[in-house]
Amino acid sequence: MILPYDKRQALWEWCRDFLDREIYYRADDTHPPIPGKVPGSTYTWQAYTRRATYNPHFANAIGLLFWDHFLPVFRDQLFQICACEPSGPPIGMTIAAAARRLGFKVNLFLARREAKSFGFNNWFDGRVLSDMPVLIVDDTAASAPYMRQASARIQHKLGLPLHRNYFTIINKVGRGLDKKSQHTENYLDGELIAFFTMNNVCKRADEFAEKYGHPPKWTGLVK
Amino acid sequence: MTDKERAIHREWCRAFIEHCCIFRSPPGQSLLVSRSGSLSVWQFYLPVALLDPQFARRVGLLFWDRFGTEFKQQPFQLCGCESGGILLMCALQAAAFESGVAVNAFAVKKAAKGYGIGNWLEGIVHENMSVLLVDDVIGKGNTITAQSERLRSFGLKVVGVFAVASCKRAVPFNFGDCDIPATALFGPDVFTCTHEHYVRKYGRQPLFQGSQQ
Numbered sequence: 001m002i003l004p005y006d007k008r009q010a011l012w013e014w015c016r017d018f019l020d021r022e023i024y025y026r027a028d029d030t031h032p033p034i035p036g037k038v039p040g041s042t043y044t045w046q047a048y049t050r051r052a053t054y055n056p057h058f059a060n061a062i063g064l065l066f067w068d069h070f071l072p073v074f075r076d077q078l079f080q081i082c083a084c085e086p087s088g089p090p091i092g093m094t095i096a097a098a099a100r101r102l103g104f105k106v107n108l109f110l111a112r113r114e115a116k117s118f119g120f121n122n123w124f125d126g127r128v129l130s131d132m133p134v135l136i137v138d139d140t141a142a143s144a145p146y147m148r149q150a151s152a153r154i155q156h157k158l159g160l161p162l163h164r165n166y167f168t169i170i171n172k173v174g175r176g177l178d179k180k181s182q183h184t185e186n187y188l189d190g191e192l193i194a195f196f197t198m199n200n201v202c203k204r205a206d207e208f209a210e211k212y213g214h215p216p217k218w219t220g221l222v223k
Numbered sequence: 224m225t226d227k228e229r230a231i232h233r234e235w236c237r238a239f240i241e242h243c244c245i246f247r248s249p250p251g252q253s254l255l256v257s258r259s260g261s262l263s264v265w266q267f268y269l270p271v272a273l274l275d276p277q278f279a280r281r282v283g284l285l286f287w288d289r290f291g292t293e294f295k296q297q298p299f300q301l302c303g304c305e306s307g308g309i310l311l312m313c314a315l316q317a318a319a320f321e322s323g324v325a326v327n328a329f330a331v332k333k334a335a336k337g338y339g340i341g342n343w344l345e346g347i348v349h350e351n352m353s354v355l356l357v358d359d360v361i362g363k364g365n366t367i368t369a370q371s372e373r374l375r376s377f378g379l380k381v382v383g384v385f386a387v388a389s390c391k392r393a394v395p396f397n398f399g400d401c402d403i404p405a406t407a408l409f410g411p412d413v414f415t416c417t418h419e420h421y422v423r424k425y426g427r428q429p430l431f432q433g434s435q436q
Contacts, residue, residue: 022347025339025340034338034339034340035338035339035341036338036339037338043339046339046340048339048340048342048345050329050330050345050346051345051346051347054312054313054316054327054328054329054330054345054346054347055327055328055346055347056316056317056319056320056325056326056327056328057325059313059316059317059320060320085306086305086306086309089309089310089313090309090313092274093274093279093310093313093314093317094313094317096274096276096279097276097279097280097313097314097317097321099276100276100277100280101321105276105277106276108274108276109274109434110270110274117258118255118256118257118258118260119246119255119256119257119266119268120246120255120435120436122433122434122435122436123434123436124434124436125268125270125271125274125433125434126270126271126274126433126434127243127271127274127275127432127433127434128434128436157436158434158436218347219347220347220348220349220350221344221348221349221350221377221378221379222340222342222344222348223342223343223344223348223377
């Protein structure tokens with residue numbers, strides 16, 4: 001732990017509040033349910049995590065909270081970080097920038113969701129260090145097994161060992177959510193460290209309005 | 224930043240790209256397929272550089288040395304072109320934050336999301352703030368032109384374009400119809416692109432450092 005207790009709690013609560021207010025689309029009387037990934041399906045809520053991870057204050061806080069947790073682990077056993085595209089890169093970048101400010105270097109590379117369509121047709125971007133365990137990071141651990149796929153490719157294509165942990169900002173588990181399709185239940189072969197679950201935020205607009213005294217409203221232009 | 228410091232950072236970044244981030248096909252070996260489908264004897268892989276914390280830091284310092292005064296006079300937000308521009312955008316944002324300035328950033332996608340709200344933009348976008356569009360490499364300019372027009376169609380004002388490298392055109396220049404000033408840290412003439420030229424210049428084989436997997 002590198003942060004004093006009060007500072008850690010304040011950063012965590014600031015991030016939680018930011019996520020709750022800014023990243024969740026919630027259907028209500030004026031916001032219709034939105035199309036889901038499966039044709040014909042709809043979602044009544046969805047997270048847009050990059051609304052947070054592209055915010056400079058949020059990014060800085062996540063970098064600090066990450067090393068607050070992982071620095072003792074890193075000192076014990078060096079690791080490199082693999083961020084899953086497309087949502088992981090800003091998280092990987094802020095972790096690497098925080099490490100540099102704290103006086104050490106962590107190697108970072110990216111795992112693509114699909115192989116590049118030209119050049120080497122590569123699955124990974126960046127410099128990969130041999131023989132060093134890989135900690136996979138992404139924004140959310142949810143129903144799609146992208147981290148699990150990245151971990152399989154890291155082991156098979158790069159021949160690298162995995163770190164015992166995975167890291168995400170949010171683990172999409174909590175009350176009212178079906179457990180059977182979640183990463184932590186079905187996919188991951190290591191321990192997931194996540195700062196937040198769905199118990200930390202409001203899934204429904206009426207729940208949000210009751211908690212904050214006004215309906216949810218995103219800031220900025222949405223296009 | 225003094226002229227000497229600027230020159231040191233610039234040369235460090237140029238050398239990093241020159242020695243680590245350009246794949247050059249050796250003579251007689253297979254060529255790489257480029258984005259357009261043609262074959263090329265060399266290709267930039269700038270994520271190798273932008274994922275390096277030292278490179279990212281130095282690019283950030285050089286960027287804010289160039290744009291810091293403009294930002295103070297008229298604050299702008301950064302927009303990264305997916306996917307190469309995202310890492311650069313994050314590096315520039317982190318460098319500003321380290322010097323005490325919080326710069327808003329968002330990304331413009333290659334295609335609108337196929338589900339959910341069907342968005343083109345990721346991040347929080349301040350609708351009344353100018354935008355500086357960033358990408359890792361400017362080639363013919365198709366991406367920049369298309370994305371700047373897209374942002375303008377959303378009512379956003381694009382005031383400039385910045386890239387690490389421009390591999391076709393000397394910098395700075397203006398984008399045709401858009402008339403947007405574009406600049407890059409490096410123009411097309413500062414790198415030794417072919418394998419033969421590299422060997423002749425440095426007396427050794429180039430060592431590409433990116434993942435080929």
